[in-house]
């Protein structure tokens with residue numbers, strides 16, 4: 331999982347992202363990238379196995395990823411197809 335310094339940097343990044351998300355009006359849990367979102371999703375589903383199926387999605391409002399149970403009408407979104415998909419730089 332990296333050195334303590336890297337972990338501290340990751341925590342700081344996440345804190346910054348969460349603060350930016352909150353400022354943008356996002357109150358959901360934030361994940362810095364898709365991989366983090368998927369890890370969060372996994373532990374969420376373990377804790378709440380009866381909850382409806384959830385997906386990770388990149389937020390349009392803040393720069394974070396969130397979990398959602400929103401149905402996308404069976405569409406396969408780029409990040410659902412490719413676990414390495416990253417948000418295009420603006």
Ligand SMILES: [Zn+2]
Pocket residue numbers: 351356389390391392393394396
């Ligand atoms: Zn957001």
